[in-house]
Amino acid sequence: MKYVAYHRTSTKDQHLDRGIAEINKFCSDSGISLYKDKVYTDQQTGKNFNRPRYSMLKDEILESGDVLIITELDRLGRNKEATLKELRLFNDNHIRVMVLELPTTLLDLSTMENTMARMMLETINNMMIELYTSMAQAEIEKKEKRQREGIEAKKARGEWDDYGRPRVMSLEEFATHYRLVQQGEKRPFELMRELEMSKPTFYRYKNQIEKGC
Incomplete structure (x- = not known):
């Protein structure tokens, strides 16, 4: 079994340091040794999963029985349906996903002997994941709506040219x-x-x- 960590930011202007530090602290506190002693990272949009490091993790590193550690669900992806599809794929391949912002995902349910308790926690996990992915998608849709409204307002004021670029001058x-x-x-x-x-x-x-x- 390997513990593999992944973190993502949307652009190169955003710093990866905070997420990497959060993962490293959690692993240190929990006595977990990361695969290759590193956190794999991408600085690319979360709208899809065509990212170099993430693709490499899925295709070449992660195997049945491994654990993938991320800080937040939206670091995995911002599209609700696509993110849930990825999580189901991991589950089908017996790859456990630990999400630091969701404490119940940090529990290894496979070790629990109480079947009813395990089923309840699995249900809670699924509900929380559904909720958080919905919130992540709603946030990005709200941001895109504000951007569209901002562009339309600039066009209405004559501050945006026909090619969608800000005016050279007033x-x-x-x-x-x-x-x-x-x-x-x-x-x-x-x-x-x-x-x-x-x-x-x-x-x-x-x-x-x-x-x-």
Whole structure:
């Protein structure tokens, strides 16, 4: 039997240190020796499971009878159905998953002689896992909704261009520069080059200003 640890953050800007330290402390306090004395990590979205280290763990390291340790369920994945499918796959292959945020998963139910107590704890585990995966997915859906609303609000204010990128500058700032073209002091291509604007972006600003005149 091997104890294998895994931790994930969504982006490279997020630090892995806290999760790694939490796993190492738990193992030290519990007298657990990790496989290879390390925590396997990915810094990639949790929307799917196509991650290098996670795939390696599943395909090359984890075997029947092993234990996978994670800090939180959403470090495994953020999609509810996909995460539950992964957990069922582990269970079918007799790989135990210990989730540090769910204390009941830290109990080795296979050693319990009281069948009724074991069944009750298994039911509690399943209910808690269902609840936590639902919460993780609800959180990411709420975040995505806020992002969409933010983009729509920027578009409504004219602060987002047709390509979905933030404006290079405000219309007011562009209008100040564009007056030199209107007054004949500069030609359009000269201002484009000075402002480092592409031709489509330049004329998009120009058209919006002239519509407002």
